Amino acid sequence: MRFHVLPMVLLTVLLVLTLAVPSMAHVGSPDVFLQGDAGPYRLFVTVRVPLVIPGIAEIEIRSESNDVREIRVAPMQLTGPGSQYAPTPDVARRSLADPHFFTGSLWLMEFGSLQVRIAANGARGKGELAVPVPAVAQGTLPMQRSLGTLLFLLMLALALAFISIVAAAVREGNLEPGALPSPASVRSSRAAAAIAAFVVFALLYLGGTWWKGDADRYAANVYRPPKIAVTVNEDDRLLLHQQATRMASGNPQRPREWIDFSDLLPDHGHLMHLFLIRTPSMDSFWHLHPERTADGGFGARLPAMPPGRYQLFADVVLRNGFPITMTGQIDASQIRAKPLAGDDSGIVTSPISIDASDTTEAALPEGARMIWERDAKPFRNGTALIFRFRVLDGHGKPAADMQPYMGMPAHAVVIRSDASVFAHVHPAGSITMASFDLAQAGLSDNSGHGAMGSMAMPMETVPPEISFPYGFPKPGLYRVFVQIKRSGQVQTAAFAASVE
Numbered sequence: 375m376r377f378h379v380l381p382m383v384l385l386t387v388l389l390v391l392t393l394a395v396p397s398m399a400h401v402g403s404p405d406v407f408l409q410g411d412a413g414p415y416r417l418f419v420t421v422r423v424p425l426v427i428p429g430i431a432e433i434e435i436r437s438e439s440n441d442v443r444e445i446r447v448a449p450m451q452l453t454g455p456g457s458q459y460a461p462t463p464d465v466a467r468r469s470l471a472d473p474h475f476f477t478g479s480l481w482l483m484e485f486g487s488l489q490v491r492i493a494a495n496g497a498r499g500k501g502e503l504a505v506p507v508p509a510v511a512q513g514t515l516p517m518q519r520s521l522g523t524l525l526f527l528l529m530l531a532l533a534l535a536f537i538s539i540v541a542a543a544v545r546e547g548n549l550e551p552g553a554l555p556s557p558a559s560v561r562s563s564r565a566a567a568a569i570a571a572f573v574v575f576a577l578l579y580l581g582g583t584w585w586k587g588d589a590d591r592y593a594a595n596v597y598r599p600p601k602i603a604v605t606v607n608e609d610d611r612l613l614l615h616q617q618a619t620r621m622a623s624g625n626p627q628r629p630r631e632w633i634d635f636s637d638l639l640p641d642h643g644h645l646m647h648l649f650l651i652r653t654p655s656m657d658s659f660w661h662l663h664p665e666r667t668a669d670g671g672f673g674a675r676l677p678a679m680p681p682g683r684y685q686l687f688a689d690v691v692l693r694n695g696f697p698i699t700m701t702g703q704i705d706a707s708q709i710r711a712k713p714l715a716g717d718d719s720g721i722v723t724s725p726i727s728i729d730a731s732d733t734t735e736a737a738l739p740e741g742a743r744m745i746w747e748r749d750a751k752p753f754r755n756g757t758a759l760i761f762r763f764r765v766l767d768g769h770g771k772p773a774a775d776m777q778p779y780m781g782m783p784a785h786a787v788v789i790r791s792d793a794s795v796f797a798h799v800h801p802a803g804s805i806t807m808a809s810f811d812l813a814q815a816g817l818s819d820n821s822g823h824g825a826m827g828s829m830a831m832p833m834e835t836v837p838p839e840i841s842f843p844y845g846f847p848k849p850g851l852y853r854v855f856v857q858i859k860r861s862g863q864v865q866t867a868a869f870a871a872s873v874e
């Protein structure tokens with residue numbers, strides 16, 4: 375028998391739909407968190423990106439040491455001519471209650487790949503740090519009802535006042551003092567009032583139409599994570615292609631754009647980091663690195679994943695340092711096992727459940743464990759935190775065999791149970807390595823950073839404590855996957871966290 379039709383059908387996987395997940399690069403998690411060095415000073419920076427552009431970004435900076443006297447912040451483009459000339463920086467306010475804490479507000483006037491330059495000055499001299507900030511329209515700001523009502527009433531009063539002024543001018547404009555208006559002038563004043571009313575309401579109508587058109591155009595350009603078309607061929611290769619619909623770029627000046635797959639920046643050694651997570655159980659997690667295919671897409675060998683419905687997140691970085699997370703879905707029925715190779719990794723673990731409490735300990739192979747060092751308090755949404763993890767070997771001792779995984783001590787993926795939030799985070803923060811390096815390259819003194827900078831030194835060994843700066847963007851149940859490498863083997867720990 376040469377044709378095994380039934381097994382082929384069973385073994386072949388079906389293609390699929392894509393799903394709209396609202397919001398932006400690093401899906402649903404727009405704020406930027408970064409841990410890095412401004413010269414001698416270690417800073418923890420949070421940039422809260424505004425919902426609309428132009429808009430105000432709120433910046434929070436925490437200094438590890440107490441010898442920072444002043445911090446200045448300035449926004450500019452990440453690459454291109456706009457990255458050469460820094461505007462006059464603003465001085466960040468130092469908190470009276472906590473001298474380690476500085477805050478600032480910056481107007482982001484442009485769309486696209488921006489950065490915030492941070493200059494610290496203190497007892498140990500000066501230092502600079504650049505924070506990449508992808509700026510796009512993420513939504514539209516609704517007007518407050520009370521303000522809307524007030525403005526409407528004011529507009530009405532103005533319109534009526536204008537009409538009555540016109541009527542009064544026609545009726546009484548040529549009147550001698552003390553005389554009464556003639557019946558003829560009363561008649562013509564009524565006619566004038568009617569004409570004025572027509573003109574005023576016509577102008578209001580046209581203005582309203584123009585305003586609504588503009589608002590609709592803006593709303594249509596609100597950034598949405600681009601969808602990627604996903605198929606699995608007979609060889610169980612996963613194929614990824616651009617969707618026919620272009621992505622909404624979040625930039626009304628250039629509303630629709632293709633992502634140029636031939637012009638991407640590699641991010642920690644790979645053009646694409648692809649994450650597949652089985653939903654809604656969040657119990658099967660795969661981190662693959664598809665390669666360019668001859669027809670302009672991406673392709674990857676699939677490992678032996680348990681069947682089910684998978685949410686896909688494909689991270690790429692554009693030439694200008696703008697990070698994009700594309701989303702898709704597959705229904706994997708059954709896949710012929712192919713061993714993981716290279717930097718590819720994954721885990722099958724227990725399902726996440728609403729009733730289960732948060733986990734602070736996760737099993738690793740051979741009796742080893744990862745501990746999430748956090749206090750018992752539940753997480754609050756929006757709060758910027760440093761997540762700290764400790765790795766213990768099978769004997770309960772701090773692991774001595776940690777190695778860098780793709781140039782970094784660890785990688786983490788934070789995902790909300792409904793897949794509406796996805797963030798790929800590193801010890802340096804929620805930014806991609808590629809954009810971080812681009813940003814530091816523009817600093818006048820980047821000696822302290824170098825190519826892989828403060829984020830990813832060429833390390834032979836990695837300490838068994840790892841930390842990630844991050845803040846959950848909204849309440850809910852989250853899964854946090856932390857990936858490390860020990861004795862040449864990538865290991866994945868899975869935690870649950872509920873956020874209020």
Ligand SMILES: [Cu+2]
Binds near residue numbers: 785800
């Ligand atoms: Cu990573």
